[in-house]
Amino acid sequence: MWLPRLNRGGRRPAKQSISHGTYKQGLTSVKAIAVIISAGKWAQLNGHISGGYDAMSSLLSSSEPPDAVFVANNLMTVGALRCLADRGVDVPREMGVVGFDELPWADLIRPSLTTVAQPTYELGRMAARLLVDRIASPAAEPATVVLPAELRPRQSSAP
Template identity: 85%
Template structure:
């Protein structure tokens, strides 16, 4: 990768002159400006963003890296972040990793190279991205999911307790063979919600792991329906997979809640509107975002303080999808 010194040598000027040209100073001879710009173009030189930001005051931008911009969970969460950021004099840059560790790594690198004032991240599970953040001086707050292989300020809900409550609710409703559709192994929300489900059971768990996406939920539900020991209820550990599971049940003509009870994790805006209405575990999404932003403001002010973990409660909202009809008399 060419340096400022390579540009200076190609243009026949000093590195200081190259710097003045690239910073837009008007005191440089036009002929030198032309030579520098020609050298920049021919060498495909890109100014070092870290060095540029070190020379000027720290930015007032936060990178907010979320795992799936298509997930309604993040709508209120990001609003909570933004409201606190604005009050504290910061703006946010929203980045969507799309549950893709490689994209997450790219966004982390960009956030650090642009000398962002801080990063709030819902990790897709990339250990490399986590290490890059942990090795940097930039303040970091993890939200929704624990950052792999490191300790930073973190805001989550009590995933294990909420999943345990949801599973017990299905048991108390009379369902006996309860399956769980959860996300990828190593992602904290997937693993902790699975653990809560297992803790609530007195029988062998039935688990389908997939990718936290709607099609993944559909395919996982189809696999469970094809099983010789088909479940009579399912606990689904995020909203998009819940939509996929419901679509699969509708396509197969499976009656909910008569033939299959269902509880989804994450509230869905239309949960009360569909028939049967959908039982969900609702997270305090706005408060998650607000608290994460508050922690980041505090971390910027006190970089050496001990990392804090905030665990918020989630709420089971029982509706028709988990209410088993009484047997006909």
Template identity: 90%
Template structure:
């Protein structure tokens, strides 16, 4: 493998000159720059990225820490991040916290120790991980979920409005006892979607107050939550489910119990699902602009790297109700 000294000999310059050219310094004579770049190309020389990063005290890598790599929501989101990162000269390292705060803390520690250029995080709710990020000089953008106990650049959808619209939709369809399956307490998406649900119920008469089951944002959690609702003395006739994986679990439970949707149980899920139009009955969802979420988060991170002292920005994108058969009584 060619070294910087091989490039220097080929170009007829010093190794220091080669280093200045590769680091983008403008004080080098243009003719020397051309000779160095020609030698680099001819020899196939690649700079030692680790050594360069140590000198710069930073890398050209972003850590993107997501809460569940198995959730289709993150597919387009990460694609949006990566597209902007590549255009800006950065590469993305994807980390899956698996909704596990301890695992998230490990990834945050690794990102900081490796001197990543920036971090984009969909927090699992770890206050320790959040504090580590807030105490560091590394630029941070929170995506999908707000970062606990701190203010950083943030990109989210209007979770409360989306949940309120979904619940009202079920009410307008004629359902009278509407339950909510949501995520863990303290996670912003779970709490805001619950708030939207209760807000909608409070604005119209219904048979009783809110019926809420909290679980873990996973498919099995949705299954178990739906099972508990079906076993309750006052079984609901509709359910708003606060994320896509829990919606899948809830549907699987209804199928196992032979509960007809939407005749016996109306259903609306938060987050679009790729096959929502293909199942029968088709699934009503609240869709998020997932690609745009990722793209906007990456743009905020690029801006934050360029202007570290700027005031944090919060971008709230709209969610869209997509009515289908599962909520048409």
């Protein structure tokens, strides 16, 4: 889980718009991530439900728990949400939650879950194309392909 430090001193700003520019800026802010990691604001366990639960429990028990979390995968998101519910933490009023990868049930739970969707079909198509190209030309230079992700804001990250 990646943990942004938001406004811990009180309410979050009244209304924040999430745009591609601010999202991209946040993802490319390597210095901020490094500070968070070095300051102990990073929790990573196994990539399963229990790992998400345990990581969230650890973060909530820290001396300065975060205002929001970015959870790395679907199973850890389930565990993190279960831990928050068990501890009575109100999402999003007390803790913002963003999951990675679009979940089929993201808009079915309450509050609905903000996610970062990756283009899974295009990812598979591109991987197959790169494999065919590699088989056809094994000596060719490796290719780097960057596919766009899409932030899908919902209620779990509302200010």
